[in-house]
Amino acid sequence: MYDIIIIGGGPAGLTAALYAKRANKSVLVIEKATFGGQITFSPKVENIPGFLSLSGNEFAEKLIEQVLEQGAEVEMAEVLSIKKGENFTVVTDGGEFEGKTVIIATGAKHRMLGLPREEQFVGEGISFCAVCDGAFYEGKTVAVIGGGNSALQEAILLSDLAKKVYVVQNLDYLTGEEKLAEQLKNKNNVEIILGSVVTELIGESELSAIKIKNETAESVLEIDGMFVAIGLIPQNEPFAEHITLNAWGYAEAKEDCKTSADGIFVAGDCRSKRIRQVATAAADGAVAALAACDYIDSK
DSSP states (O other): OEEEEEEOOSHHHHHHHHHHHHTTOOEEEEESSOTTGGGGGOSOBOOSTTOSSBOHHHHHHHHHHHHHHTTOEEEEOOEEEEEESSSEEEEETTEEEEEEEEEEOOOEEEOOOOOTTHHHHBTTTEESOHHHHGGGGTTSEEEEEOOSHHHHHHHHHHHTTOSEEEEEOSSSSOOSOHHHHHHHHTOTTEEEEOSOEEEEEEESSSEEEEEEEOSSOEEEEEOSEEEEOSOEEESOGGGTTTSOBOTTSOBOOOTTOBOSSTTEEEOSTTBSOSOOOHHHHHHHHHHHHHHHHHHHHHO
């Protein structure tokens, strides 16, 4: 029986584990893929407090080492469901674990284009976050894939850094806010390409060009980097029967990180929130852990 079971081993989940152990609670962290989460795809990170620069992998390694040093237990498994009784039973593909509380910190996956070698180029020319990686493309040529608010915001930020920004949208119009679209159209170094899809990624070890296609023709754009902004997929499906999700699948929770279910908390990118960064994920982890500790102590 654990005091707190944390589902997800990214910055939110591991920070939650750190705070819970500092509060002398027994903790199990369950991760299905890679400890560190999405940050491990970033070859260079410069916006984590306390570090001038380090890779996402280095940050993840430091964080997991710190959590293990505090005495948290970890398990590599995929969570399939949660059962609610007197306590919680977390069902995984490797067994069942019981806990007094659960913190869901499963994050959100970036929606991919589904092209060959796409995974290979992540961190080698493909990025998902202009705030995180935009500075690496100063004076270079980049493409932003997508036409919604996220894509337009990414393109606006990149236009202040890059020499040239292509915005490639599969529809014949931009779906983002009109004010953002107008702001983008007034940028001299931005070219908006509508009604076109990316059909091929070109490059050896790093992405160097993309092939795009519309109804009548194909063309090749030589670029230094590509930012994919076609949406996120929160990883909350196994918990939908227990907690309230919004229309996009994110867990409904305010800044206190409490879900609609007594004893279940949520932290990080899987929570309904505006800003999704390493710093905000870690903040959520701390808040959720302390809330879970208060819940246990109140019992």
